[in-house]
Amino acid sequence: MNCPFTPEFPASDAARFRDADILVVGGGPAGVCAAIAAARHGARVILAEQGGCLGGMATRGLVGPFMTCYDKRGETQLVRGLFEEIVQRLVAVGGAIHPSQVRAGTSFAAWHVAGHDHCTPFDPEALQFVLDDLCAEAGVSVLFHATFLKPVMDGSRIAGADFATKGGISRIVVRVVIDATGDGDVAFRAGAPCELGDPSRGAAMQPATTFFRIYGLPEAAVEAVRRQYPDDDLCFKALVAKARADGRWTLPRPHVNIYRGVRDGEWSVNVSRLNGVDATNPESLSAAETEGRRQVREILAFLRDYVPGARDVRLLSLPQTVGIRESRHVLGEYRLDRDDILEGRVPADSILLCSNSIDWHSGGADAAGTVYVEVRDGDFYGVPFRCLVPRGVENLLVAGRCVSASACAAAAIRVMPPCMAMGQAAGVAAALSCAAGASPRTLDSGLLVSALRADGAYLPTIPQPKGTP
Numbered sequence: 001m002n003c004p005f006t007p008e009f010p011a012s013d014a015a016r017f018r019d020a021d022i023l024v025v026g027g028g029p030a031g032v033c034a035a036i037a038a039a040r041h042g043a044r045v046i047l048a049e050q051g052g053c054l055g056g057m058a059t060r061g062l063v064g065p066f067m068t069c070y071d072k073r074g075e076t077q078l079v080r081g082l083f084e085e086i087v088q089r090l091v092a093v094g095g096a097i098h099p100s101q102v103r104a105g106t107s108f109a110a111w112h113v114a115g116h117d118h119c120t121p122f123d124p125e126a127l128q129f130v131l132d133d134l135c136a137e138a139g140v141s142v143l144f145h146a147t148f149l150k151p152v153m154d155g156s157r158i159a160g161a162d163f164a165t166k167g168g169i170s171r172i173v174v175r176v177v178i179d180a181t182g183d184g185d186v187a188f189r190a191g192a193p194c195e196l197g198d199p200s201r202g203a204a205m206q207p208a209t210t211f212f213r214i215y216g217l218p219e220a221a222v223e224a225v226r227r228q229y230p231d232d233d234l235c236f237k238a239l240v241a242k243a244r245a246d247g248r249w250t251l252p253r254p255h256v257n258i259y260r261g262v263r264d265g266e267w268s269v270n271v272s273r274l275n276g277v278d279a280t281n282p283e284s285l286s287a288a289e290t291e292g293r294r295q296v297r298e299i300l301a302f303l304r305d306y307v308p309g310a311r312d313v314r315l316l317s318l319p320q321t322v323g324i325r326e327s328r329h330v331l332g333e334y335r336l337d338r339d340d341i342l343e344g345r346v347p348a349d350s351i352l353l354c355s356n357s358i359d360w361h362s363g364g365a366d367a368a369g370t371v372y373v374e375v376r377d378g379d380f381y382g383v384p385f386r387c388l389v390p391r392g393v394e395n396l397l398v399a400g401r402c403v404s405a406s407a408c409a410a411a412a413i414r415v416m417p418p419c420m421a422m423g424q425a426a427g428v429a430a431a432l433s434c435a436a437g438a439s440p441r442t443l444d445s446g447l448l449v450s451a452l453r454a455d456g457a458y459l460p461t462i463p464q465p466k467g468t469p
């Protein structure tokens with residue numbers, strides 16, 4: 001391994017040098033689960049996060065609810081393990097409603113049906129507390145306000161990584177790295193092949209959205225408006241059309257997509273639409289933050305001025321970051337694609353089962369449209385371990401939004417329950433690899449699946465039809 005101290009990192013800065021078995025970069029749903037799972041398997045884990053809290057989009061981005069963790073029929077809970085443990089902790093403090101109690105077509109699902117059965121409303125502040133506790137109990141060493149800058153390569157291995165911190169540049173020397181940045185920052189800079197957005201559509205990416213939360217809008221008031229406009233399939237469509245005619249609504253969406261929170265009167269608002277945002281480009285990201293907040297003010301004004309019963313609605317919270325649906329897809333040993341999902345394929349090395357629909361948020365001229373395409377054959381599909389193993393870098397795993405999937409398949413597995421399950425799998429895989437002193441690429445997936453089952457993952461043996469990848 002190269003010496004971790006280079007001229008740009010003098011020995012006098014040794015206080016800023018740390019080492020770990022496993023370094024997880026990014027403390028979102030995937031990264032937190034990866035870190036907890038790895039630490040529970042005995043590894044020394046550092047979790048480095050650029051913000052000041054854990055949870056990623058679920059907390060910093062105010063994204064919610066957790067999308068479905070059940071099969072397509074709504075009968076069996078597929079995503080369990082650490083996801084279920086987090087939900088149980090939240091429920092115990094009144095910070096979530098268990099998905100078994102939440103059905104499609106209700107206020108908790110923004111009245112959507114496809115892909116929205118058994119979602120999990122949760123409180124983002126409660127989630128911050130729960131994730132702090134779980135990491136502390138597992139012995140994860142969390143480094144906040146640490147932004148990954150670049151890897152220190154030793155051939156095709158990552159020997160360490162440099163972070164921008166308030167103390168200057170900190171270096172962490174590691175054996176295995178898990179990239180859970182959502183954007184594939186580590187994999188990209190380590191030289192793993194990546195795709196930005198959808199290469200077949202000129203690197204087009206799904207639109208970004210600035211989520212926000214409101215209070216002071218009782219569910220009964222919203223239901224009364226819905227009864228007044230029975231032809232509206234989506235919330236407040238007629239009122240939005242009126243505001244648009246008045247020049248008071250400039251957003252592409254033709255309706256208001258609001259998810260009821262744990263407490264009556266509180267809602268997560270998923271309405272703003274930011275097209276053409278590239279989260280890997282600082283100027284593009286900066287412009288998106290400002291435009292997102294402009295749209296928030298327009299939406300709030302609409303609610304107060306056009307929706308009966310919403311005069312007193314108030315802003316509960318603004319996110320710390322714009323919500324990014326898509327950026328880099330790291331290319332791995334297997335690239336999950338549309339047909340894997342539609343045909344309900346379950347490869348032998350599946351590390352999670354899920355039924356999440358392909359949520360396609362149009363970013364073009366018809367940016368109003370969001371289409372939910374569900375599994376066609378069967379009730380679920382599997383995500384193989386190979387999607388977590390990037391090509392070209394030996395001691396790296398990826399988890400969460402940036403795993404190896406086409407733009408279309410990523411539009412399904414990017415939601416939070418599968419991201420948590422992928423994180424848990426990456427954490428266990430990294431710990432097993434460290435213990436064996438081998439590359440995660442060579443890990444016996446049967447061993448990994450057994451370990452995940454023992455840790456509460458729902459992975460029944462599924463017969464393999466001919467042609468399963």
Ligand SMILES: Cc1cc2nc3c(=O)[nH]c(=O)nc-3n(C[C@H](O)[C@H](O)[C@H](O)COP(=O)(O)OP(=O)(O)OC[C@H]3O[C@@H](n4cnc5c(N)ncnc54)[C@H](O)[C@@H]3O)c2cc1C
Binds near residue numbers: 063416
């Ligand atoms: C608008 C929108 C609506 C959505 N709706 C839903 C929904 O209703 N239900 C649902 O379940 N999912 C939804 N999703 C999807 C889901 O929120 C994300 O895809 C999911 O959170 C991805 O998890 P992750 O851990 O991979 O990444 P993230 O949640 O993005 O977490 C990544 C973490 O890494 C950190 N990080 C990034 N780069 C660096 C770096 N260089 N150095 C250090 N730290 C870094 C970030 O600060 C963040 O904490 C939505 C997403 C968006 C954007």
